[in-house]
Amino acid sequence: MEKLTVRMSSKATEEQLLYANILEKGMLVGLILMFITFALYVFGIMPAAIPVSEISSYWNQPVHDYLVAINENFLHWDHLVTGWSWIKLIGMGDFINFIPIAILSGVTIICYLAIVPGLFKRGDKAYAIMALAEAAILTLAASGLLAVGH
């Protein structure tokens, strides 16, 4: 294990502050966007792929049945809307709401990547590697490669 001199303090470390600042900005951007995109959707400013008046007919079904039903009745794609395929529907009021949700879910990956250089610089290799591993795991989860079916 590397030898490090750590100055104990009641103040947060540089990495912790950097992480907090990025998290805060990502959270604010995500939340503000969520209000805007939901208003575009719910007030009918943007057309919805699944009409707002009909969504309640589908949300009591298991997710696979729901995806099949909305595909058959509205989308008519040759595959279901899973993974990142919602990107193709970004012009629709309901699916544009996935942008802020993805930002809120993805900001942690950026936070982790941002603190890695500082950790390596201070010789804190164990934490730098753990931060990289966490970023890789979250990226894998975000990639859609792990989505499995019923």
Added chain:
Amino acid sequence: MTKSVLQKLGGIYVFLLCALTLSPVWALASEAGTAAPVPVDSDLAWWAWPLILLIVTFFMGIVAVLGGVGGGVLYVPIISGFFPFHLDFVRGTGLLVALSGALAAGPGLLKMNMASLRLAIPVALIASTMAIVGAMVGLALPTNIVQILLGATILGIVVIMFTAKKSAIPDVKQADPLSSALRICGIYHEASSNEDINWCVHRTPLGLATFIIIGFMAGMFGLGAGWANVPVLNLMMGAPLKISVATSKFLLSITDTSAAWIYLNKGCVIPMMVVPSLIGIMLGSFVGVRILKVAKPAFIRWMVIAILGFAGIKALTKGLGIDLF
């Protein structure tokens, strides 16, 4: 005596959880046995359910703050038990509810040095990995099995809330070798006594191992895991209570992120459910913080335990196909 009985009950529960989740029989089971969802009332206008959701989550946000629990642990059993939404969407939304709360609180807690990044990073690595596994298993299992396990878990949480003690500043005689090597320690300023408190942790390998189960359950049921994080960080690992609570809240922003991606990629996110829920919980939390100054914490805590007990029984009976109430 009580401790022994609880340990045995815990052992039985973990065995049942493993047996139910790992048995291939369940993976082949059809959805035919799934408890019927609450029927959609076609007489209601399309905006009625989101509006009801907004109102209910508003009160849920108040109760969550006053009761000292996360939004997710109230959201999933109550909404899945009493609303027409399928459990798949409720779990996806529950994770986003817990995630948003953690994202809102996390930056401030980190800046104040109440949440410890050094404590969170190794714990989060394990918990978030297992949350992904839990989410994948939870989405592959028949709904009634997940509902039964959810009910049992919620009732287990009630027992934990009922029995778990807290230690403001646990007596950690010596940091263990792993936490020493990782330098999981720190100083925080205790405003009430105006002094700096040195802290370190012990039993780190055992604590990290426990987060395998916690992460799995968070992902499987879409629950925030503050109910489990705090006792493990505080009582098992010996972190001061304030550090445990703050680090637990921050941890949810990582653990729930990983599981949320699985639910999002699987299609378990409906904006018409997610956004009213998030707005309701957030507004309720703002109001809850203000009420907190005048509320009686003991009464609120008992109320949360009662609500969770009720929701747990509802989830359990719904999974078993018993229409109890």
